[in-house]
Amino acid sequence: MTSSSGSTALGSAALGSRTLGSTSPVWAVPRGTEGIRIMVDGGVARGMTTSECLAGTGLDAVDLDDETAQIWAHQEFVVIRNLLGALGDRPGLGAGIGAHSTLGRTGVIGFMMLAGPTVRAALDRAIPYLALSPTHLRFSLEEGSAGPNGAGIDVASLLAADDEIPADVRTFVVERDLAGLAAALRGAQIDVGITGLETTLGPESAVILGESWGLTADEVRPHAERNRLAITRERLDARLPQGDENTAKLFERQCRELLDDRLARVGVAGQVRSRLRHERESWPSMAEVAGELHIDVRTLRRRLAAERTSFRRLLDEVRHHRALELLALRVPVSEVARELGYSETATFTRTFTRWEGVPPSRARRAVQIERVP
Template sequence: MTSPSDSASPVWAVPRGTEGIRIMVDGGVARGMTTRECLAGTGLDPLDLDDETAQIWAHQEFVVIRNLLGRLGDRPGLGAGIGAHSTLGRTGVIGFMMLAGPTVRAALDRAIPYLALSPTHLRFSLDEDAAAGTDPEEAFLVAADDEIPADVRAFVVERDLAGLAAALRGAQIDVGTTGLETTLGPESAVILGEAWGLTADEVRPHAERNRLVITRERLDARLPQGDENTAKLFERQCRDLLDDRVARVGVAGQVRSRLQHERLSWPSMAEVAGELHVDVRTLRRRLAAEGTSFRRVLDEVRHHRALDLLALRVPVAEVARELGYSETATFTRTFTRWEGVPPSRVRRSAETSVD
């Protein structure tokens, strides 16, 4: 079984290109939305999508997804339909590395440690262990979704798995898919299965995890554009790009991204350290070297989120709950320390400006 190495960065810990957002904007515009409606609340300008050097964080993509769901409705098939706009070329250098293969197995093995460079938020792994009761001629491409916020999880599973099907099909890469197990409900599962050319009886909904059943024989199939030397060159570029992005944002940037990753979940320092493959003492030391601390970054993220929510006229008690405060009074005291005025005054100002 192959999986991302212990040193691989979580998909939320690395800034990425705008490919994923561009795919979703294309899908939203095709369904009657404007680009600005898709980007509302992300801090991005439409011109950023034309900048090949622009980088965004995972939580900004989730804002776009919430905009799509809010305008178009959280319904089965929306994510799969938008994922159909994907191509392997839009994944950047990691896509070209896969094209160079030179085999399906080599392409997957090389891509998995660098998923943080791709538009996907699923955590892929290739499982070739033949368990009891399974066909020894089959293997599984597992797509874990446990790192994705619950309110956008179904959309992301649809989008990323349907997008992978579209990208591989466009690149003429056949992984020999014979079945699909997914955490999605029956209607979404059937739609997603269709993206992979599967019939309803080849799809199992409400599974514990997402995984594609593939033929082991196909893993050793040569890819039409495969070349080992070229693949190694692209792999080196992926490694350098990932190292550069991690170095530029620093540990504080990665911690900040994790804290912004979910709206209703505030992970502990120990949890974040574990996800970054370091112990708590090492994380504390690295943050101190950058002139900050876990508590200070958490305070900063809460502060900015509070201002955003109050600007949307969210009730103060609800803001306090979303920020993880057990009592509204505690949040009010903290906010007053941040801004010099209580949150109720900021919220009233937002209501006055709208009126």
């Protein structure tokens, strides 16, 4: 298996000797609109409008029709929050929306999986490039361990880490992405032979998710430390109906080029900016961001300087933008300060005044006056 080779890209794909997985954080790579289109389809099917689904994302219906449009993870999370707010944060909502997924909607990575030529080869090839797909889970294939509930020695595990997902949307994402994978594989007539599931989800969500894989309640374990699907090794080696090694290699090269191109286009600054917007109330340090990108702080500082910016400047920019968003929503100034990571409202007020020339209270009044018809 060939790893991504772009020298300008941070967090490019890499393979371990035993466990396969992408080292690109879910927030570091801009992606197509497939995931948002799936969620909008699900929202509209449940009575929402496209505008309601997209509120606050900076996107509109025209963007969804643009096959070249690219978005960031935090924009998808805004759509999820819109869905949860309008439809209710209830077990099964994510799984139901994930049912709209198909391999075709994942683009070139889906066609690479169809070309296999085996289930194992399809997974091995796809995992390093999942940043090109709608999923936000970090998948890896692990062999040599027993399956969920400790049963079977001839079972491999498809792991799906959810630790990079903001807590308020995590249940929805786990449901959507794992149920979506089941729907996509089923639609492509790929049987991976799942024999059991353990998941971080609660009991009701876990049972609903298990049903999407054809599992009974006793084959599912909720409140687990991680998400894990058990696969028989026999199924891993099964040939796919449309498998072809040469075609798979061609699609793999296209995936590698696409990933490198996307990372190069947004640069290091774009990736850092995306990380700062990834969670609502989380403001990571420069050292934390560098670690997540698998580089040291000095390298991150040098690459940002080459793009004529700095971590401090990007943090200031993102906080400024978020402050204006929150004030437009009439969030109290004290809450805005807290969400932006300021220990005192007075400190935020001084910083905002430096940004806008007026304190946040006056900026709020200006926004309210502009909204009067």
